[in-house]
Amino acid sequence: MRLLLLSNSTNYGTPYLEHCASAIDEFLGKQRELLLIPYAAVSVDYGKYEEMAQNALGVFGIKIRSIHRYDDPKEAVRNAEALAVAGGNTFRLLQLLYFEDLFDVIRERVSDGMPYIGWSAGSNVSGISIRTTNDMPIVQPPSFISLGLIRAQINPHYTDRVIPEHNGESRLQRLLEFAELNREDCVLGLPEGSWLCLESDTWCYKGNEKLVVVEYGQSVRYLNQEEASKFLNERKFHNP
């Protein structure tokens, strides 16, 4: 399996996909055609989303085409060289993945080696379920169960920070509550600017900030690149 799971599309103060464009280029290797699934977009037009991604990745000779341009989305995935699932609202993304009945074809193709790139909501849906999304549940998908490409929960945009002088739980409190009610599931908190990569059965973690691991009955772990990569390879969250 080949997975590139990015916390976010946009680092604070930099253009769309800029911080990860070289990583995407490197991850894709020879493949230069990327099928974009922009279903998480609510307030941005799919065509605009495609253009934003094209602008960011075109410099590497990568060609983006959005799935909304195809009559048969399933067929589009079946024939794709590589897949990029973009960010936005995770509930909306999952709703439309169910609606277009794309689960099986995505799982099959990814399991056969098609590169899967996700950022934000697109990383979220690669996990077991969307129960650790930060998004507002503005629409109800048929289920919270997501693609399950990895046997873990992703929390993108992980941060320890909160809105100053505002109440409501911190991110960590939320994830600890998740762990309390979901004792079997491991959460990988990806700070902005970081990503997970899986190639040839080998995981690596890249990020200036540490990967945060939350599991029931364990202290919260904050792992640097080396520690995180070791942890991921020991735990083997993918289906070999």
Next chain:
Amino acid sequence: MRLLLLSNSTNYGTPYLEHCASAIDEFLGKQRELLLIPYAAVSVDYGKYEEMAQNALGVFGIKIRSIHRYDDPKEAVRNAEALAVAGGNTFRLLQLLYFEDLFDVIRERVSDGMPYIGWSAGSNVSGISIRTTNDMPIVQPPSFISLGLIRAQINPHYTDRVIPEHNGESRLQRLLEFAELNREDCVLGLPEGSWLCLESDTWCYKGNEKLVVVEYGQSVRYLNQEEASKFLNERKFHNP
């Protein structure tokens, strides 16, 4: 109907329920017994939650008893003088309201005049659905549809502020995306420290900050106490 829908339990830097204890006292009138539904609690023990509420409201002679002390939760609601639905995780709260099959009995009793007090998640579930909660979907309730005591969506802890130098949507962006996909539903954003009150068919809004109204096709409205009360009475979001 008698509803007191509070944005939050705790204003920044003040003890639990302190900012709204007199409002609760006044709203309850002669009724001094309050059945507490603490199902939104995940990391706090139900007994502890009861104690916290008792400590805050005992000074007014209000007696709190949590529903977990009763063998038959439905019977407890049937016999309650007044109901308080506490904050925490909205998905967990809704899951357990469904599990204990409390929808009908709560709706009946509230429609018959039993006072309903909610804060945070407890206010959220008084609306049409929980699609405008800020909480993490750590468990999956059977549906997002909630009590529907009012024909609007509540967004508690409303704020325009964001985590500094962090990406992800602002609250308003999220609610505008909600409106885009749910064009019939009106969102009432309650800033911390504010609440809605309905008594004898008359609404009022209390808060130092303005009520935020988000609806599809309309500019976002920021209404002071007087304007908000007028708006609520014109729109009559309750079922008369």
